[in-house]
Amino acid sequence: MTSKPNAGYQVTDRNLALELVRVTEAAAMAASHWTGRGRKNEADGAAVEAMRQAFDTVAIDGTVVIGEGEMDEAPMLFIGEKVGAGGPAMDIAVDPLEGTNLCAKNMPNALTVVALAEAGNFLHAPDIYMEKIVVGPDLPAGVVDLDAAIGINLRELARAKRKDISELTLCALERERHEELIAKTREAGARVMLLSDGDVAAAIAACLPDSRVDIYAGSGGAPEGVLAAAAVRCVHGQMQGRLLFENDEQIRRAREMDPGQDPSRKLGLYDMARGDVLFSATGVTSGPLLRGIRRDGKRAVSHSIVMRSKSGTIRFVEGHHDFTTKTWSAN
Ligand code: VTB
Ligand code: MG
Ligand code: MG
Known part of the structure; x- marks a missing residue:
């Protein structure tokens, strides 16, 4: 043999x-x-x-x-x-x-x-913004969705974690563009943890037990999004992203880097980081x-x-x- x-x-x-x-x-x-x-x-x-x-x-x-x-x-x-x-x-x-x-x-x-x-x-992404949502492992697939209202995501996440919404913490970068996200999260009853910078660490935190972060959401750098996706793959969490374009040049660049794809599609974890x-x-x-x-x-x-x-x-x-x-x- x-x-x-x-x-x-x-x-x-x-x-x-x-x-x-x-x-x-x-x-x-x-x-x-x-x-x-x-x-x-x-x-x-x-x-x-x-x-x-x-x-x-x-x-x-x-x-x-x-x-x-x-x-x-x-x-x-x-x-x-x-x-x-x-x-x-x-x-x-x-x-x-x-x-x-x-x-x-x-x-x-x-x-x-x-x-x-x-x-x-790895996704080849230009240095623009990416909308992101991250939750940890051991949750039903699709428990949160980038396109759902944050109130719905928090409700579903609470249900899956067998917690009350008031026990959940959402982490986001402290930016004007996140005012609505922050307000709606608080309205839904959850806590908000605001960061001045560093959303790769925040995405990882959302996936680790005892980090006091249940979900990371909001927009940050697209390169940081791909790095976060690599980390989230390793800790078996869930993540979705979407590139945010401010002008046609950014769209052109994204198309050039990722040919044959719709640059503004919703990206799953495996669209950003595949394989081992x-x-x-x-x-x-x-x-x-x-x-x-x-x-x-x-x-x-x-x-x-x-x-x-x-x-x-x-x-x-x-x-x-x-x-x-x-x-x-x-x-
Ligand atoms: C984002 C975030 C990074 O810088 O790129 C941020 O993903 C810059 O955001 O983690 P603004 O343009 O809103 O300031 C970091 O926080 C650090 O590189
Ligand atoms: Mg950075
Ligand atoms: Mg840098």
Whole structure:
């Protein structure tokens, strides 16, 4: 009888999870130099450069599909850029510093984020807004819907969770455009948790037990939407999205990036992140999800979450770093 040790083997079965953590750790340590210094561009630049460098040693043939912008507007990690040391063809989605303002102001939830899937599996989305709705695992499929009134969604969610609406918390970015969403949520009897920034962390929070967030809703960045979708796949939550267009140029760009599709269609989770997905995020500043980087002279401690959709394994990784033996994060 011939044994088939590799039956069902997928390229993401390689130990890429740990390699990905190294990438988000590097970016977080570089950004942490700028925490609380009011200089968001410097923080972002440091994270981008460290992340770009860290990718050089990852054994993949990666293409950035969600990145820092178009080739002519971003010096590195631009859309279409090839990264990695060679290996299986992978799609890469990055936000080297998700929450530049949070980092600059030393407020909770600044993260460095990377997601990875086999080539062709992430939505190619322009840097525009996306309407999003996210709920956690173990709920009936379709319990909430982007097109339903928020009051109905909250009622259905409460029923599925066997809770009273008054026990639910909806999380949204604090923006004028969300005034109606916030008012209607409160009218329905639920609580609202408002964030100044950082809806990738909010989407993850909606999927984790004990986070005190039952649903994330509202509009934020489309790139952050794809990254959130990758994370939501890993934690087996539910998410829908829809690109929001402000002009014809944005529609043209979305059509070019995702040919043959209606750019304003309602996107399911698998329209944004298909296949086996890996996700890693490292805290820059401390929040409920992750602790931020703690520096102490020539040492630092990092906290990361790394997850994989196929196995559903969620790992929290604590890294203890010694700058006397490293060059890339010594600044
Ligand atoms: C959104 C959100 C991000 O920035 O992109 C937001 O998805 C910007 O929104 O998580 P506004 O244009 O309304 O300010 C973040 O909060 C941080 O990158
Ligand atoms: Mg960014
Ligand atoms: Mg961002």
